[in-house]
Amino acid sequence: MLQKITNFTVRDVRFPTSLEQHGSDAMHTDPDYSAAYVVLDTDSGLKGFGLTFTLGKGTEIVVRAVQALAGLVVGKSLHDIVSNFRDFYRLLTSDGQMRWLGPEKGVIHLATAAVLNAVWDLWARVEGKPLWKLLVDMDPKQVVSCIDFRYITDVLTEEEALGILVNAKEGKQQREDLMMSQGYPAYTTSCAWLGYSDQQLKQLCADALQNGWTRFKVKVGADLEDDIRRCRLIRQMIGPSNTLMIDANQRWDVVEAISWVTKLAEVKPLWIEEPTSPDDILGHAALAPLGIGVASGEQCHNRVMFKQFLQASALQFVQIDSCRLGSVNENLAVLLMAHKFKVPVCPHAGGVGLCELVQHLILFDYICVSADLSGRMCEYVDHLHEHFTSPAVIQNAHYLTPKDPGYSCEMLESSVKRHEYPEGDVWKLQLNK
Ligand SMILES: C[C@H](O)[C@@H](O)[C@@H](O)[C@H](O)C(=O)O
Numbered sequence: 001m002l003q004k005i006t007n008f009t010v011r012d013v014r015f016p017t018s019l020e021q022h023g024s025d026a027m028h029t030d031p032d033y034s035a036a037y038v039v040l041d042t043d044s045g046l047k048g049f050g051l052t053f054t055l056g057k058g059t060e061i062v063v064r065a066v067q068a069l070a071g072l073v074v075g076k077s078l079h080d081i082v083s084n085f086r087d088f089y090r091l092l093t094s095d096g097q098m099r100w101l102g103p104e105k106g107v108i109h110l111a112t113a114a115v116l117n118a119v120w121d122l123w124a125r126v127e128g129k130p131l132w133k134l135l136v137d138m139d140p141k142q143v144v145s146c147i148d149f150r151y152i153t154d155v156l157t158e159e160e161a162l163g164i165l166v167n168a169k170e171g172k173q174q175r176e177d178l179m180m181s182q183g184y185p186a187y188t189t190s191c192a193w194l195g196y197s198d199q200q201l202k203q204l205c206a207d208a209l210q211n212g213w214t215r216f217k218v219k220v221g222a223d224l225e226d227d228i229r230r231c232r233l234i235r236q237m238i239g240p241s242n243t244l245m246i247d248a249n250q251r252w253d254v255v256e257a258i259s260w261v262t263k264l265a266e267v268k269p270l271w272i273e274e275p276t277s278p279d280d281i282l283g284h285a286a287l288a289p290l291g292i293g294v295a296s297g298e299q300c301h302n303r304v305m306f307k308q309f310l311q312a313s314a315l316q317f318v319q320i321d322s323c324r325l326g327s328v329n330e331n332l333a334v335l336l337m338a339h340k341f342k343v344p345v346c347p348h349a350g351g352v353g354l355c356e357l358v359q360h361l362i363l364f365d366y367i368c369v370s371a372d373l374s375g376r377m378c379e380y381v382d383h384l385h386e387h388f389t390s391p392a393v394i395q396n397a398h399y400l401t402p403k404d405p406g407y408s409c410e411m412l413e414s415s416v417k418r419h420e421y422p423e424g425d426v427w428k429l430q431l432n433k
């Protein structure tokens with residue numbers, strides 16, 4: 001069966017998370033975690049589910065962009081796509097007219113992610129494996145055949161990429177066994193969103209400590225006095241040996257970032273995340289003398305940007321994102337470049353569906369690329385998992401290895417219906433208030 005894609009739907013699904021300030025930070029003060037949610041139908045009856053993450057308003061624009069790509073997908077067979085996945089990636093990202101909208105960035109690239117995430121989900125379902133296992137079992141040649149090396153061959157050629165994967169075959173089974181038994185280490189961001197009160201912060205942090213969490217991320221950047229108070233509070237609660245990270249979500253100019261972070265250095269953060277514009281490579285590099293790691297990636301729009309961040313030694317932590325980049329294909333390129341530059345990958349997750357998706361990529365990274373857990377962890381945020389048919393599962397601050405076939409981003413139809421914007425019941429209620 002060639003698994004011909006016969007139909008394609010995309011829906012605007014929004015969750016009113018801003019009502020309780022979940023997900024709030026110094027720049028995104030009222031996010032409604034949302035998704036452009038794609039379903040591919042095939043002639044076999046199997047479906048592929050994919051999404052890209054947004055913050056509410058504007059999801060309708062992403063939905064239109066996804067629709068603009070639909071014509072490139074419907075009528076193709078999964079077999080044709082994956083037997084030459086690099087070309088299919090290029091077909092979506094390099095269409096002679098639509099690439100003007102990017103190229104490979106912004107709304108059109110978010111749309112590419114939604115479509116390709118659904119294709120990968122379909123592929124994994126057809127193989128009857130969770131996506132990470134599909135990748136782990138793939139021949140290295142096939143893995144590299146999914147990557148578009150255009151624009152990155154000056155730092156990573158196809159042969160080098162192949163070499164990395166072949167070298168990492170040693171010990172692969174043991175690493176897979178380890179992941180099956182203990183899972184992948186995680187950190188939590190859900191205790192310290194910027195809009196939470198100190199009381200809430202304390203309670204959530206106490207609960208998290210009780211549940212075995214040892215690594216915590218705190219939002220900063222709006223008000224220095226508040227930041228000092230909140231960070232001291234968390235540091236006091238978690239003690240000196242647990243890990244604390246801070247995240248400014250692009251709030252500062254470079255000079256401001258240097259002075260602000262210097263004042264927060266007393267709480268000993270492992271990293272400062274997104275101190276300034278996500279496009280300012282040299283600006284990030286300018287923070288190096290502070291001796292605090294610099295992390296970024298959730299709005300790093302493609303492999304070319306990551307390449308330059310790595311070339312300029314501007315990042316000490318690479319935060320891949322399953323929906324910002326062009327799906328698994330482009331993330332594979334970034335994982336391999338990060339490995340070459342010896343920079344640990346600590347994925348961005350959270351939002352709606354990002355934990356479900358990115359857990360697969362980081363498992364592949366550990367088992368088949370980095371072979372290393374030191375200084376590595378995957379973000380976890382405890383919101384909205386109940387809307388998925390195979391939600392991410394955390395135990396003792398580790399992601400348990402997903403077992404169901406696919407890429408884990410199928411939503412419950414009842415959740416989609418209730419949260420569709422603007423006609424779902426949840427929104428009818430909100431909009432009529
Ligand atoms: C608007 C979002 O919640 C962001 O604040 C979030 O992705 C954050 O930057 C993170 O690192 O988790």
Ligand SMILES: [Mg+2]
Pocket residue numbers: 247249273274298
């Ligand atoms: Mg962040």
